[in-house]
Amino acid sequence: MKAITTFLLALLLCVLLPGAAHGQCQIQTFTNYGVSTSEAESGNPFSGSPGGSLQADLIVSVVVDGSATMQMESYGCPDSVVTQFNNNKQYITHFPSVLNQIGSLGGWSQGPSFCAECYSSYQTNLDSGLLNVGQTVTITSGAEVTCSMAGLVFSPPFNLLSGEIAYTRSVNTGIKAATFVLNGQLWNAWAILAYCNPATSPPDWNPLTYNAVAIYPPSSRFYIDGIAACVRINVTGAPWFCTPGVSIGWDQSLNLPQAACTHNP
Amino acid sequence: MIRYVAVLVLSVFALGTWAQTSSSHLHPDTVIDGAKNPELIPDSTALRLWLVTVSELPNATAQDRDRQRAHLSMLQLSELDNLQLVTLLANFKGQYLSLIDRYNESAKAALAHGGQPDLNLFLQQRDDLVQTTRAAIALRLSPESASRIDARVQEHKKHIQLHTQVHTMTVGGGQ
8 A cells, every 4th residue: 555655656746747847836735733732730649637748740731633735836837737736636645743742751753644635633642750849841842744745844843841740838818709609519719828938939830719618617728738730931930830730728727837839930 | 566666766766856856845834822822812722622632532541531630630620510521521522533534534535536625614513513512511510610611721722822834845946
């Protein structure tokens, strides 16, 4: 099958190129792809009591989703060549590649090939393994599409990001930000404030609310320990964008100190 | 054997001719970067890419399920809503992949006859599926859970880049 495809492509090139010498022929490939990079935290590092070393996995998913169209410009190009191209377009294939790398883990993955004007949705997922909270890693993500005839037809710049699992301790202000019903149960969204020691303030992740079933008074969910998956452009001082992970509330009677939150300015 | 020799001869001839008479150029990328301009990412696109990212087929592996749990945990849904959402996501994934398969078959058939596939029709069907899934989320999950998903999708816009790129290959000696 591969030999037949190669044969037909070679034949197509042989037909196109000498014919095209009479005029200028252009094959244009219009690509239209969405690239999405998502981060999440995996694992619950909180035990029955506060403290201890916290670790969790960082999950990165990269999706490239879209399609391309190919055409031969008819202006200045003999009709016979355009017809030949259109008749042989069925033998051209494209394939996506996704770059998904955390530190030295992962890299490029090649997706299944598809016809030149087919639609493709290709995703790769990468798990960092356990990271200590505050440990930063470099995340590189991107996508390319390669054409069997025209080579690289889609190659946007890669994204270079920093990632981390961020930990923040907060305190419950006792102010209800919202009240809502979830499957017949009343919940409160309590406004919370970061409670980090001066050396680690402001924390990279600054959660604003904590949801608790309404039967619990704010004092029973007074200290809130939480972790989040955070990313930023790979520049010192850039803001972190965080996706909250798990969090846990502790009773006020524990008198917990300000915590060493994750602080990587 | 004759076929392979023919492939070799034709390929060498084609590549030789190619090198003399063709040029290839990837034009600068036109990009909408959601990290800079999230308002320019359409809601439907953001929802579709989020659904694609977090959905798994019913026969997903334990590892796939763990990853899905990680992506959905930030929503802090009740057990019931989470179960409903996972079911809706499985339906979405199955239908999305099936829609793509059907379109790709029709595209191959159209190209085989020198024709063009109906991309616009496919894109309409794809977006309809996304809207149907959105409606099912609003119908089957509690309003609170549905609004959390909406908020998550808006947040997801910062993680999306929409690219359009043109590649030109000139053959026949002209530039």
